[in-house]
Amino acid sequence: MFGSRALRNRLDRIRARVDGPVIRTSSPTVGEAVDRLASSVERHLADHAAETAAASRLTRAFDLIPQGIVLADVTGTIAFRNRAASGFVDARHGEALVEQAIGEMLAAAGLGKRGTRTIDLFGPPRRAIELRAGPLRVDDEAGEPTVVGAFLILDDVSERQRLDAVRRDFVANISHELKTPIGALGVLAETIVAEDDPAVTARLAERMQQEAFRVASTIDDLMQLSRIESDEPTDLELVAVAEVVDGAVDRTRAAAAMAEVDVLVEPVDPSLFVIGDRAQLVSAVANLCDNAVKYTDAGGEVRVSATRDYTGWVSIVVSDTGVGIPARDLERIFERFYRVDRARSRETGGTGLGLSIVRHVVANHHGEITVRSREGEGSTFTFRVPLVSPEPIDVDRP
Amino acid sequence: MTDADLPLDVRRGFHHTLEEIRQEMVHMAALVTEGIPRATETLLSQDLAEAQAIVDGDDPLDAKAVELEETCYQVLALQQPMASDLRSIVTAVRMIAEIERSGDLVVNIAKSARRILGNEIPARLRGLIGQMGEEATTLFRVAMDSYIDGDAALAAAIDDLDDRLDSLHRDYIQEIFRANHDGDISVQVAIQLALVGRYYERIGDHAVNIGERVRYMVTGWLPEHTGAARVAARRSSRDEPPRG
Numbered sequence: 001m002f003g004s005r006a007l008r009n010r011l012d013r014i015r016a017r018v019d020g021p022v023i024r025t026s027s028p029t030v031g032e033a034v035d036r037l038a039s040s041v042e043r044h045l046a047d048h049a050a051e052t053a054a055a056s057r058l059t060r061a062f063d064l065i066p067q068g069i070v071l072a073d074v075t076g077t078i079a080f081r082n083r084a085a086s087g088f089v090d091a092r093h094g095e096a097l098v099e100q101a102i103g104e105m106l107a108a109a110g111l112g113k114r115g116t117r118t119i120d121l122f123g124p125p126r127r128a129i130e131l132r133a134g135p136l137r138v139d140d141e142a143g144e145p146t147v148v149g150a151f152l153i154l155d156d157v158s159e160r161q162r163l164d165a166v167r168r169d170f171v172a173n174i175s176h177e178l179k180t181p182i183g184a185l186g187v188l189a190e191t192i193v194a195e196d197d198p199a200v201t202a203r204l205a206e207r208m209q210q211e212a213f214r215v216a217s218t219i220d221d222l223m224q225l226s227r228i229e230s231d232e233p234t235d236l237e238l239v240a241v242a243e244v245v246d247g248a249v250d251r252t253r254a255a256a257a258m259a260e261v262d263v264l265v266e267p268v269d270p271s272l273f274v275i276g277d278r279a280q281l282v283s284a285v286a287n288l289c290d291n292a293v294k295y296t297d298a299g300g301e302v303r304v305s306a307t308r309d310y311t312g313w314v315s316i317v318v319s320d321t322g323v324g325i326p327a328r329d330l331e332r333i334f335e336r337f338y339r340v341d342r343a344r345s346r347e348t349g350g351t352g353l354g355l356s357i358v359r360h361v362v363a364n365h366h367g368e369i370t371v372r373s374r375e376g377e378g379s380t381f382t383f384r385v386p387l388v389s390p391e392p393i394d395v396d397r398p
Numbered sequence: 399m400t401d402a403d404l405p406l407d408v409r410r411g412f413h414h415t416l417e418e419i420r421q422e423m424v425h426m427a428a429l430v431t432e433g434i435p436r437a438t439e440t441l442l443s444q445d446l447a448e449a450q451a452i453v454d455g456d457d458p459l460d461a462k463a464v465e466l467e468e469t470c471y472q473v474l475a476l477q478q479p480m481a482s483d484l485r486s487i488v489t490a491v492r493m494i495a496e497i498e499r500s501g502d503l504v505v506n507i508a509k510s511a512r513r514i515l516g517n518e519i520p521a522r523l524r525g526l527i528g529q530m531g532e533e534a535t536t537l538f539r540v541a542m543d544s545y546i547d548g549d550a551a552l553a554a555a556i557d558d559l560d561d562r563l564d565s566l567h568r569d570y571i572q573e574i575f576r577a578n579h580d581g582d583i584s585v586q587v588a589i590q591l592a593l594v595g596r597y598y599e600r601i602g603d604h605a606v607n608i609g610e611r612v613r614y615m616v617t618g619w620l621p622e623h624t625g626a627a628r629v630a631a632r633r634s635s636r637d638e639p640p641r642g
Binding site: 092093095096097376 | 424425427428429431432434435436439442443520521522523524525526528529539542543546
């Protein structure tokens, strides 16, 4: 009898440990004690399973967040990383520096210090990583906030920085491109008013004409660009690639002759056709040829070729032996008004919109444009468009 | 010196310590692999503030090198490692010096950027500087990849990769002569630029040395063996009595 009471009490004590601090009633029999313990354990296991499921849902949710999230205890020892942050474990090269910074910032955050750092990685690829860390605080029994751990948020801000630069430079450049010639017009007109000598007046008027022409061509390009940007091409037809190349090169011949640059066109297979807007395609390739001539010194050469590449697309390649493009400007040259060398572009008289037009024409034709360049050796632009457009289009066959 | 004075807790497992040394070296090397393209851009854009930042940034690298070398000596003295463990530590000691020296060369490039400030670098030379910077970065990355992965085959390939940098360097020197002859750059600028080329070329050589150290760590092979083998062969052929 005594043995069974001891056993009963022992079972009740175990149940109390499973249930935690709740009012407990002693069980009348050993059988009852076993049943109650069993149901307590069941309940406990169910709670535990629910917690585990909730935790795994939370982890999944964290993994879907594009920013990296790292959590640590007060000593800075890392307890959790979401997927975006998992690339910075046992890292090498530039990523190793980010890993080190994460460790340092979490250790500081564990001591209650907040911090923000931006790390520019030269890569390649070039990236900018922003790290923000701070302590995690929970109120203790006395209601005082106490540091219980540290968190860190890791954000790849490369794209944001790039867009900021694009926006900033665009505003500065457009005001420059429009204000400079208009300012010049104003000054020239002012001088003419005060000028009596007909020879000088004639010369000034000529300069005014040039400046007016300059603003007009900038505005023309801007309008063409916004048309290309806003509409899908409407005049879709089957266009012979040879015609596009010839049309584009014809527009460049005069400028090339003036600049003493040879333009060499490789014969294009007459059976190559693409579906697209003839005028847009010619204008895009002409812009590429025009640039190639402008940025090549006298005696250099520009080569134009068009072939069907191994992916079944048409590649129109325009390469030159010119000054080339510095590596850091390469990814920005397709932006509106972006200039690598302001002094040179002023001499050559471009509007700074040519490559933006090319990029939009390519996008309208579901194609792509790539560029390779070395300073002092020249540049190669490859304009690729699919032979057959991915969307069904009515075609007026010639 | 009591245990508590030791900068590194030597009672922890030896391999744990080895792992820590390895990680520290990866961090040191990362400063160099990031430093090369940074210095190249500083040179090409003539950014004075960035040049100063690179010069200042070398101090932590030097401090880390001294500290890490000290750690290696302690491990050697206290743990007396053998075989591959010994090779790992010896490799670390030699590699720390290679990495530290490469960091100095990055600083030299930044200093040259300051010295040629205000002088325009002709386009072809800019292109070649960019290419040398890329090659040197690649070499250093590959060298560290071979170390981290313990890849002796990759390490052995670095010497061939370095040939590309060497040939770029030769083209570059020729181009400097030409630019100077054509009056595009002064003798002062020509000399600074020639030194810059030398710095990249030397970084490549340090990467090759790291590759050789990695081969030694993984396989026990030493570059000197080929030279030593030749000496031995010559000696034995002399000692041999003439035939016939």
